[in-house]
Amino acid sequence: MYEQQYDAYGQPIPQQPQLFDDTSTQNYGYGQQVPDYSGMNYGYPQQPPQGQAAPGGGGAYGNLQGGIPGAQIFQDPMVANMAMQYGQTLASQGREYVDKKLEKYVSASQVKYYFAVDTQYVMKKLRLLFFPYTHSDWSVRYDQNQQVQPRHEVNAPDLYIPVMAVVTYILVAGLCLGLQERFSPDLLGMQASSALVWLVLEILVVLAILYITAIQTNIKYLDLLAFSSYKYVGMIVALLAGIVMESMGYYCLLAYSSFSLVIFMFRTLRWQVQGGNSEMEAYSAGNKRRLYLLLFMSGLQPVLMWWLTQHLVA
Amino acid sequence: MTPNPSAETGGVGSYSLEEEEEPPLLEELEINPETIAQKSITALNPFRPTDPTLIYDTDLAGPILYYLLFCFFLLFSGKIQFSYIYGFVVQGCLSMFVLLNVMSLSRVSLGVVVSVLGYCLLPMVALAGVNILIRLKGILGMMLSVAAIYWCSVSASELFVIGLGMYHQQILVTYPCVLLYTFFAFIILF
Numbered sequence: 001m002y003e004q005q006y007d008a009y010g011q012p013i014p015q016q017p018q019l020f021d022d023t024s025t026q027n028y029g030y031g032q033q034v035p036d037y038s039g040m041n042y043g044y045p046q047q048p049p050q051g052q053a054a055p056g057g058g059g060a061y062g063n064l065q066g067g068i069p070g071a072q073i074f075q076d077p078m079v080a081n082m083a084m085q086y087g088q089t090l091a092s093q094g095r096e097y098v099d100k101k102l103e104k105y106v107s108a109s110q111v112k113y114y115f116a117v118d119t120q121y122v123m124k125k126l127r128l129l130f131f132p133y134t135h136s137d138w139s140v141r142y143d144q145n146q147q148v149q150p151r152h153e154v155n156a157p158d159l160y161i162p163v164m165a166v167v168t169y170i171l172v173a174g175l176c177l178g179l180q181e182r183f184s185p186d187l188l189g190m191q192a193s194s195a196l197v198w199l200v201l202e203i204l205v206v207l208a209i210l211y212i213t214a215i216q217t218n219i220k221y222l223d224l225l226a227f228s229s230y231k232y233v234g235m236i237v238a239l240l241a242g243i244v245m246e247s248m249g250y251y252c253l254l255a256y257s258s259f260s261l262v263i264f265m266f267r268t269l270r271w272q273v274q275g276g277n278s279e280m281e282a283y284s285a286g287n288k289r290r291l292y293l294l295l296f297m298s299g300l301q302p303v304l305m306w307w308l309t310q311h312l313v314a
Numbered sequence: 315m316t317p318n319p320s321a322e323t324g325g326v327g328s329y330s331l332e333e334e335e336e337p338p339l340l341e342e343l344e345i346n347p348e349t350i351a352q353k354s355i356t357a358l359n360p361f362r363p364t365d366p367t368l369i370y371d372t373d374l375a376g377p378i379l380y381y382l383l384f385c386f387f388l389l390f391s392g393k394i395q396f397s398y399i400y401g402f403v404v405q406g407c408l409s410m411f412v413l414l415n416v417m418s419l420s421r422v423s424l425g426v427v428v429s430v431l432g433y434c435l436l437p438m439v440a441l442a443g444v445n446i447l448i449r450l451k452g453i454l455g456m457m458l459s460v461a462a463i464y465w466c467s468v469s470a471s472e473l474f475v476i477g478l479g480m481y482h483q484q485i486l487v488t489y490p491c492v493l494l495y496t497f498f499a500f501i502i503l504f
Contacts, residue, residue, distance in 0.1 A: 108416075115416040118482040160417070160486065167493050171500070178504035185398040185501065 114159035114222055116149040124154045125161060129233055130257065132264040138271050155268065159222065162229030169195060169232045172239045176312040179243060195232075198308060202228050206297060213289045219272050227265065227272075231301045234261050235309050242313040250313045258302035265298040343375075350376040357433040358469050372425035377432020380439050387442035388501065399501060406494045407431060413490055418478045426477070431494070434470040437462040438498045445502050459499045467491035 073079050099108075128135055140155045141148045150158040173191045177183045203224050210217065234257030242250030336342070353376060381403060385396050411427045441462045444450065450458060471488040474480070480487060 112416050115413070117417075117486065119485045120482075122486060163413075164489055164493070167490075171493055171496055174497075174500050174504075178500060183500070183504040185395060185402075188500075 110222065111159070113147075113149060114157070114226065116151050117158050117160045118151050121150050121154060121158070122161060125158070126233065128154065129230060129264055130237075130260050132260055132267065138267045140271065155271070157223050157226035157268075157272075159226055161233065162226050165229055165232035165236065166195060166199070168236050169239075172236050173312050176239060176243060195308060198304060199225075199228055202300065202304065206293075209293060209296070213293065215289050215293060217272070217290075223272065227269065227297075230264070231261055231305050234258065235305050238305070239309055239312060242309075247313060250309075254302075254306060254309070258305055261301050261305075262298045265301060266294055269294050269297060345375040349373070350379065354433055354436055357430070357473065358436055358465070372423070372429045374425065374429060374432070377428055377435065380432055380435045384435065384439045384442050384498070387439065387446060391442070391446045391502075393501070395501065399498075402497055406497070410490060410494065414474060414478065414487070417483060417486065418480050420478055422478060430470055430473045430477075431491075434466045434473075434491075435495075435498070437465045438495060438502075441499065442502050450503055455503065459503060463492060463495045463499055466495040 138155055141153050147153070147156050150156045170188065170192045174183060174188045177187060177191075203221070206224055206228075207221075210219075234254075237257055238250055238254040241253040340346070350373075353371075353373065381399075385399055388395065388399070407424070407428050410431060411422065411424050414422050414427060441450075441459060444458065449455070467488050470491045471484060474487050475484045
């Protein structure tokens with residue numbers, strides 16, 4: 001397998017360790033008989049010793065063919081097929097590995113639940129965010145121990161509106177800056193990162209409080225993410241009013257959307273944090289703590305709304 | 315393939331033999347200008363119903379061409395921001411890909427997403443071209459930009475909705491496209 005081979009000029013060819021037995025190179029060549037050398041190397045180098053059989057021109061022809069010695073092996077369709085298949089199996093194996101690792105942290109089906117929305121749900125939810133007093137029933141229906149999809153239940157949290165709201169906020173911030181002649185793309189990037197940082201910080205604070213005060217709830221991380229991001233909708237509206245009507249419009253709409261968001265958050269979270277199913281008596285111990293947590297979270301929203309938008313309105 | 319007697323002259327002769335038998339460069343790279351033009355017209359025509367078979371034939375040559383045109387038009391109006399645009403295009407396509415996969419029942423591939431978004435970029439390229447000649451800052455500029463964004467987004471979302479069967483989510487698919495193309499408009503305007 002490792003006997004020394006020589007190329008057409010009698011020079012020793014450096015040997016490469018063999019990857020696998022490549023039996024497809026039997027018929028490769030330009031109509032010439034390829035001498036059967038044991039231990040066929042896959043890839044470099046591939047000069048069949050053409051010694052005395054081929055004319056000198058043919059030998060030079062073979063040598064100058066590819067820029068890289070051995071490149072002409074890929075012109076053989078069988079070898080090309082095998083290489084492609086090998087690459088494809090590698091790619092799919094890699095993807096499976098990544099999927100398996102990600103399942104532990106963010107399960108795909110969980111995330112899909114939050115995006116199972118349709119236009120009607122989005123419209124109703126937006127109406128709820130701004131006019132929460134029109135709604136009386138805030139409970140979420142359960143379907144076999146799991147919340148019903150947002151598509152069918154308007155009170156369930158979703159992640160579509162929050163994601164769109166965050167991105168729209170970044171764009172509207174860019175618009176504000178642009179109208180004030182302060183725009184540049186890296187500033188947009190900075191706005192984006194600061195918005196995300198505040199979001200993460202808020203969620204971490206709430207999680208820390210939940211842990212420290214040992215409140216038992218059914219609430220999940222993605223739910224918290226959703227609830228914390230509903231304020232971006234109010235911020236967008238306030239910013240747009242600020243563009244149209246200067247500070248007056250901005251403050252008015254900021255006040256109104258803060259007010260409605262507080263009511264919305266309080267009502268929704270009261271239902272979510274208290275579990276809302278038949279095991280109410282197990283949760284009654286921490287009711288006062290729960291109430292404080294709710295008030296804290298609801299009250300935090302206007303403060304953050306103001307903090308993240310006031311530097312954008314002149 | 316047996317060595318041709320004319321190749322006896324040496325390496326140079328054998329090169330010319332090979333070059334004559336190779337396909338022309340554009341054909342070898344599979345860049346077909348007529349196909350690109352035809353697909354763009356099909357994708358962007360607001361008067362004819364959209365043909366979903368378009369999106370199954372992923373082709374990145376057209377989108378890359380439009381992206382380069384966009385960047386060069388911006389270059390001519392004095393904004394050398396290739397890196398930001400590239401970064402944003404990559405981010406936007408990836409997020410659109412993730413969003414579409416999560417929202418729809420059938421899976422999409424990244425090539426399809428990039429292909430559709432790229433072909434629908436053409437009105438933005440036209441806007442960038444107009445920007446070289448006319449300052450687009452006033453009301454007229456805003457209206458033109460809004461019209462271009464609307465045209466791009468509606469074409470892209472039509473293709474996605476018909477191709478993926480997300481009929482009740484049309485507005486939900488249009489909105490992210492609007493956000494994407496609005497960013498391009500911002501780069502042009504500001």
